[in-house]
Amino acid sequence: MSNPLARAQYLLAAHNARQLPPDGGFEVAFAGRSNAGKSTALNAICQQNALARVSKTPGRTQQLVYFEIPPTTDRFLVDLPGYGYAKVPKDLQAHWQAFLDEYFRTREALKGLVVVMDIRHPLKDYDRQMLDYAVSRDLPAHAILTKADKLGRGQQTQTLLAVRKDLAASYGDTVSVQVFSGESRQGLDEARDVIGRWLEL
Template identity: 75%
Template sequence: MSNPLNSASYLLSAHTPRQLPDDGGFEVAFAGRSNAGKSSALNALVNHNRLARVSKTPGRTQQLVFFQVQPDRYLVDLPGYGYAKVPQDLQAHWQAFIDRYFRTREALRGLVVVMDIRHPLKDYDRQMLGYAVQRGLPAHALLTKADKLGRGQQGNALQAVKKELFSAFGDTVGVQTFSAESKQGVEDARKVVADWLEL
């Protein structure tokens, strides 16, 4: 199958609202706790090994990083949250910046929240999903590192997350298992993102 996301390339990093690209076109944002596998998931979706920086150090993504898929079609990598080694005022800056981005960004078409299948639905995950639901945006949860669990455990984890998301948000949030390593679920997730971007 052809991959509509594989032309993605780095466009810019924004640390303040002024640095954001024009608010036109379509964007899909990716959020996740530090070390949840967000960069690996992004790289698997676009089929590039090095598009998003994969780091063993949590909290390396410290801006909103824009990747252009086509003219006016973007993937946006949000700062990994849950970072321990970041000064309080910088955390507050990101929080305010991301909050504003979610509330006001017209181009935003959907949110992918990346969670380690072994530790899903932490407070920040719920908060990010809540942002999307409040704005009426579709959201999709990727339970990453699924290859670390057996099939039965994966199924149990998926059902538990589905149940909790449904009770919190109704049927507005999709959820699936995913592994950048084994490529499990990559095709499904890619289709979700491509549909939101109308590719």
């Protein structure tokens, strides 16, 4: 089965709303706390090694990074800045808060949100904040529990069931969840199916 997401390529990085592409077409945004494995997940889903930069320094993504999916000109993956570390200056945090708030509130092209969480530390405040953004807009959201290879199968299942129960209690059926590992390739097809459906690929 061919993977249209494998064609994804870097388009631009936006520091403010004026730099965003025209608001049309289909976008799926990726959010995740620093070091949750967001870049690794993006790269694995797109079958590329260096599409999203994997950084040892937390909080390196400091803009909205757009990847387009040829041959279309209106299908995008959007890498959101991941925080959760206090090393980011307060004024920058405030800027991002305002920018993300506006993006989620007004962006018509946004069709779904993927929230990447370390399976060993799921549903932190940042994760819930991102899910709240999506649900307030009636957008579907999909939680990816990364680094599953760090746990045994029994622990994976236990965590998945606990997170699913929590999400259902908080958000009803608007947020789906899966186990994932960029290292072992676990859950890749499931993630691609969700994203491909939202992008109508």
